[in-house]
Each structure stands twice: as C-alpha cells, then as structure tokens.
Amino acid sequence: MGVHETIDHENRERAKFREMKQGTAEDWAIIGGEYRAFAKGLPDRVLDHLKLLDGDFGGFPVDRLEHSLQTATRAHRDGRDEQYVVMALLHDIGDTLGSYNHPEVAASIIKPFVSEEVHWICQNHGAFQGYYYFHFLGMDQNARDKFMGHPHYEACREFCEKYDQSAFDPDYDSEPLEFFEPMVRRVMEKPLASMYAKAIAEE
C-alpha cells in the first residue's frame, strides 16, 4: 500500500482561498506541510506504477515488468551505480501513459535525482534502441545518428547495447522488484535539483 492511500483526505485541514491570489501564509503553511509529506511518498507511487507493467507483453517474449527488472539486473551485475540502476529499472515506466513518447516520461520522473548523463540516456534511449528494430517497421534504423558527436552518445549506445536490447530473455534470472526497492528509495530520497527544493526543506 502506498503512503498516499493511508492519508485521511476528508478530515485534513485545508486552505481557505477560492483563488490563489487570496492566499495567506496560513494557507500555504497547510499546503506546504501536505506537500512535504506527499513528496516523501514518491518512491511508493513510482513503484506502484511500475507494477502496472506486470503481465503487459505487447508481443514481446517477456512482459514489460520483467524487461525492466532484467535491464536493471544486467546493469547492476555489470557494476553500475544506483542512479544508473534505478534509471535502468524505470526507463520504460512511461509505456502506460506516454505510449508515443515513453522515454521522456521516465526521464522526467528521474530528472531531479540523477546526473545529467543518466537523465540524457533515459530521455534518448528510444532513438538508440531503434537501431535494433526500426528497419523492421519501415523506420530509420540509424535515427540515433542525429545525436552523433553528442557527449552522451556513447553512454546511451552502450546502455541500449548492453542492458536494454539484451533484456528480453525469459530464462534470465532477474532480481525481483523488492531487490531494487531500497535503491529507488535512496535515489529518490532527496532531489539534487528542483524548483520546489525550498518547499521540501525541513524547518
């Protein structure tokens, strides 16, 4: 059960304004307190959403949750750090709500918590992954070439080659989601950068 489900929303104190321009310090103390608690529940919400990929095969040899676990397991066993492994775990989480731009959904979720390079890999893995199948669907296999010369080109190519395109093996012994949960919680513990950083700072 996620943290958000344990909150009694009906009986919580609420701000009094009808329009934001009527807002008072009192109103925003209430909302700020709620926000801090809600933000802490992010790892739970992300893990809950990732579970929606369970049983979703889309014609692939493994379902999307197994693909995610396998990508993360391969990255972890290859010695990647936690930011990278969490990115690998979540890289396709956008398949449900971003059916036409899934890499950007995952990239946005992890952006406050990872390096610029790890974010870039996530955001652009779609074009690099296309190298392995776009030509079967009438698309340009070399779509990734538009990023040639970019400082993160090689890192993204490597992610797809070593961990993503290789993670469709039904016989691979992937770690279970519980194995990665503590990593997700550690990586999402505190944003490295956020326009709301001051609002989540404890008084």
Ligand SMILES: [Fe+2]
């Ligand atoms: Fe993907």
Ligand SMILES: [Fe+2]
């Ligand atoms: Fe993938």
